Amino acid sequence: MSILHAGYPQSPIVHFGRHHNVNISQLDLNHLGQVENVPRQVNNSAVGSGGAAFHHLHTSAAPRHVASSEFYDDDEATSPSGGIEICAGGGKMMANLRRHRQREREAYEDDSFSSSDESSGRPMPRYVGRDTDHVFGEFEMDDEDVEMRSGSGRRDEGKCIYGEDTDEDDYEEEESVSELLPLGGGTRRVPRTPRRKNSSKCGFFDYYKLTDEHLGSGAYGSVTTCKSIKSGQEFAVKIVDKQGETHSRKRILREVNIFKTCKGHPNIVQLLDWFEDDTNFYLVMEKMRGGPLLQHILQRGYFTEEEARRVTKDIASALKFMHDRGIAHRDVKPENVLCTDPNHVSPVKLCDLDLASQRRPQHERHPLSQVASEPDLASPVGSAEFMAPEVVDAYVGDALKYDKKCDTWSLGVILYIMLAGYAPFQGQCDDSDCGWSEGKPCEDCQQDLFHRIQDGYYEFPEEEWGMISDEAKDLVSKLLKRDPIDRFNADQILAHRWLQQSAASTILQTPSNLIYRKDSARDVQQMSEHFNMMNRLTDARLSARFDKMTMSDAASDLGTATFHGDGSFLSMGGELFGTFPRKKSVGIAIEKSRSGEFTPPISRASPTTPPPSMLDLSQDLMDSPVKRRSADDSGTYSLFSPASSNGDDDIRSPPILFLDMPSIQLFGADSTVLNSVQMTPRHTTEDEASLNSFEGEQENPIHRVETQVNV
Numbered sequence: 001m002s003i004l005h006a007g008y009p010q011s012p013i014v015h016f017g018r019h020h021n022v023n024i025s026q027l028d029l030n031h032l033g034q035v036e037n038v039p040r041q042v043n044n045s046a047v048g049s050g051g052a053a054f055h056h057l058h059t060s061a062a063p064r065h066v067a068s069s070e071f072y073d074d075d076e077a078t079s080p081s082g083g084i085e086i087c088a089g090g091g092k093m094m095a096n097l098r099r100h101r102q103r104e105r106e107a108y109e110d111d112s113f114s115s116s117d118e119s120s121g122r123p124m125p126r127y128v129g130r131d132t133d134h135v136f137g138e139f140e141m142d143d144e145d146v147e148m149r150s151g152s153g154r155r156d157e158g159k160c161i162y163g164e165d166t167d168e169d170d171y172e173e174e175e176s177v178s179e180l181l182p183l184g185g186g187t188r189r190v191p192r193t194p195r196r197k198n199s200s201k202c203g204f205f206d207y208y209k210l211t212d213e214h215l216g217s218g219a220y221g222s223v224t225t226c227k228s229i230k231s232g233q234e235f236a237v238k239i240v241d242k243q244g245e246t247h248s249r250k251r252i253l254r255e256v257n258i259f260k261t262c263k264g265h266p267n268i269v270q271l272l273d274w275f276e277d278d279t280n281f282y283l284v285m286e287k288m289r290g291g292p293l294l295q296h297i298l299q300r301g302y303f304t305e306e307e308a309r310r311v312t313k314d315i316a317s318a319l320k321f322m323h324d325r326g327i328a329h330r331d332v333k334p335e336n337v338l339c340t341d342p343n344h345v346s347p348v349k350l351c352d353l354d355l356a357s358q359r360r361p362q363h364e365r366h367p368l369s370q371v372a373s374e375p376d377l378a379s380p381v382g383s384a385e386f387m388a389p390e391v392v393d394a395y396v397g398d399a400l401k402y403d404k405k406c407d408t409w410s411l412g413v414i415l416y417i418m419l420a421g422y423a424p425f426q427g428q429c430d431d432s433d434c435g436w437s438e439g440k441p442c443e444d445c446q447q448d449l450f451h452r453i454q455d456g457y458y459e460f461p462e463e464e465w466g467m468i469s470d471e472a473k474d475l476v477s478k479l480l481k482r483d484p485i486d487r488f489n490a491d492q493i494l495a496h497r498w499l500q501q502s503a504a505s506t507i508l509q510t511p512s513n514l515i516y517r518k519d520s521a522r523d524v525q526q527m528s529e530h531f532n533m534m535n536r537l538t539d540a541r542l543s544a545r546f547d548k549m550t551m552s553d554a555a556s557d558l559g560t561a562t563f564h565g566d567g568s569f570l571s572m573g574g575e576l577f578g579t580f581p582r583k584k585s586v587g588i589a590i591e592k593s594r595s596g597e598f599t600p601p602i603s604r605a606s607p608t609t610p611p612p613s614m615l616d617l618s619q620d621l622m623d624s625p626v627k628r629r630s631a632d633d634s635g636t637y638s639l640f641s642p643a644s645s646n647g648d649d650d651i652r653s654p655p656i657l658f659l660d661m662p663s664i665q666l667f668g669a670d671s672t673v674l675n676s677v678q679m680t681p682r683h684t685t686e687d688e689a690s691l692n693s694f695e696g697e698q699e700n701p702i703h704r705v706e707t708q709v710n711v
């Protein structure tokens with residue numbers, strides 16, 4: 001047996017607790033997650049005496065705004081574990097938040113999660129609720145960044161009146177939150193019961209107006225110029241449509257969090273503000289007026305080795321900064337390198353931190369973190385052309401984790417392209433009309449590309465490289481090392497002799513090659529964009545289904561999820577999601593996973609890779625009681641489900657998926673069904689003990705399903 005097939009339909013739904021939505025009309029970046037770290041003495045009094053749930057603050061860097069969070073949920077209930085009780089006025093909600101975060105920290109620190117209740121052998125999930133608080137919890141507050149707007153409940157522009165519809169009866173005096181929020185001492189009045197209301201009244205449009213200058217778009221949203229209403233200053237705003245399939249609060253929060261960590265670095269685009277309303281997220285950033293790197297080079301039509309050196313130094317400096325903080329960017333590519341000035345290629349800054357991953361120290365890592373909360377560096381993400389060999393390895397099931405050096409590989413690819421005008425590794429199939437170079441998907445080209453990356457073979461053709469200094473070529477070769485151990489890290493790059501002093505002012509052929517070569521990096525750029533887009537859409541669509549579906553939905557919508565034994569394709573609900581780049585890859589991944597050698601990656605890089613849900617699924621199967629059972633191990637097993645992860649499409653709790661599978665089919669290498677495991681959920685109960693262990697939190701009950709497994 002080499003592969004698993006999981007079927008979803010025709011089982012009763014297991015209710016995973018109430019879902020919680022948090023509506024944050026505005027969140028100040030410095031405000032996020034600072035709630036536990038802010039000193040009492042910060043002088044502020046922005047909240048009106050009426051007890052409004054809004055606060056003002058700003059920093060010297062940019063307009064800062066009120067952060068308000070108003071809870072509502074579909075079931076008229078709110079849950080501290082379900083959301084972000086950051087700025088809603090304090091008191092009870094903040095206390096809930098603290099309790100929740102404390103629980104969450106404990107859950108992360110407690111290794112017992114997956115190891116289970118020893119007496120029963122049952123998995124005992126300790127992580128419940130959403131990951132957003134955890135994300136917020138990463139923030140640190142700089143006191144000097146916090147400056148109060150004055151006024152009693154009114155925004156200084158006078159447009160937004162905080163607490164205008166507050167009702168005294170709805171509030172109660174609570175503990176001081178001055179220790180929690182940088183918003184003034186004294187007692188806050190907080191909503192006794194969070195109410196549904198439109199929280200967009202102090203939204204993005206109260207502070208900015210959009211212009212019609214479109215700056216770019218990605219898989220998640222479009223980036224447009226906006227202007228501060230107050231100062232007229234221009235910024236870039238990434239608008240992510242919440243209605244779209246790509247919406248994920250968790251991802252946005254993670255990106256915001258990484259931005260925050262990278263605050264102040266001159267070569268990383270700075271996030272200045274962010275908002276959420278009923279329809280969109282708004283990430284307000286400094287505007288990079290010089291545009292994406294290759295576009296800039298193309299438009300100028302002129303590029304020198306010295307300029308390439310400066311750009312390289314800027315990127316390396318950004319990477320060093322991130323890597324030193326345990327963050328890998330994971331999507332370093334020319335479109336994510338933006339030029340500050342329209343007239344000069346450097347300085348450049350890295351943008352698009354939404355794939356960045358911050359690795360926790362080992363002792364803080366939770367066993368489920370890879371599947372349930374934050375992505376790990378073992379999750380291959382990024383654009384195909386810029387993937388390091390070890391990423392490709394992980395992608396096709398051949399290798400273990402990769403680390404931050406995937407970024408320095410990508411920098412090597414960018415450097416190569418900057419110097420030559422084409423990419424070092426290119427995929428090519430026999431069909432010249434396959435459309436790959438125009439950005440269309442081509443399985444064979446992609447396979448070829450992956451093979452080339454894995455082989456690590458590239459050349460310095462004399463025509464373009466003859467004029468380039470040996471030092472520059474040497475740095476390229478130090479970066480395009482197949483083995484990450486041999487590859488330069490950011491420190492080594494910065495210390496390399498090519499970066500230590502001015503390079504030659506040799507005029508490079510890069511602009512003309514970018515324009516004229518059929519397989520140019522320009523095409524590569526389009527192609528990688530396409531793949532990224534496709535894959536993220538696929539991810540989001542799948543994940544959204546998992547998040548929102550009921551079992552009856554699953555029966556009608558999901559149909560069958562299929563892993564074919566030869567790794568040739570998988571599908572859900574009759575939709576083809578792509579082919580694996582290599583035969584047997586999934587089978588290999590699962591086999592290695594069984595033996596503990598390999599964790600199936602969460603893959604987001606290409607439509608030709610299993611969507612993460614599916615790979616998580618395989619992980620789930622590996623972790624499930626069933627996998628540890630041999631064919632004659634029919635019996636009843638108890639599975640526990642943590643609460644649903646409504647809205648956060650990166651959270652996938654194995655038992656949920658597992659419970660949703662009434663049958664598992666085991667495939668042979670030729671895709672024939674070897675065996676079929678029937679799983680029949682017998683009944684669902686709330687597990688009181690588990691509930692109690694979560695301090696009586698009622699909104700996210702743990703469910704237990706006793707499942708009959710017949711093999």
Ligand SMILES: Nc1ncnc2c1ncn2[C@@H]1O[C@H](COP(=O)(O)OP(=O)(O)OP(=O)(O)O)[C@@H](O)[C@H]1O
Nearest residue numbers: 215216217218219220221223236285287288335352
């Ligand atoms: N601060 C900025 N200033 C100017 N242009 C920007 C800025 N941020 C992003 N852009 C432009 O918008 C494009 C898309 O932005 P970004 O990569 O952040 O979006 P995304 O949806 O996360 O994209 P991806 O699909 O690559 O993840 C960028 O490639 C760039 O051209």
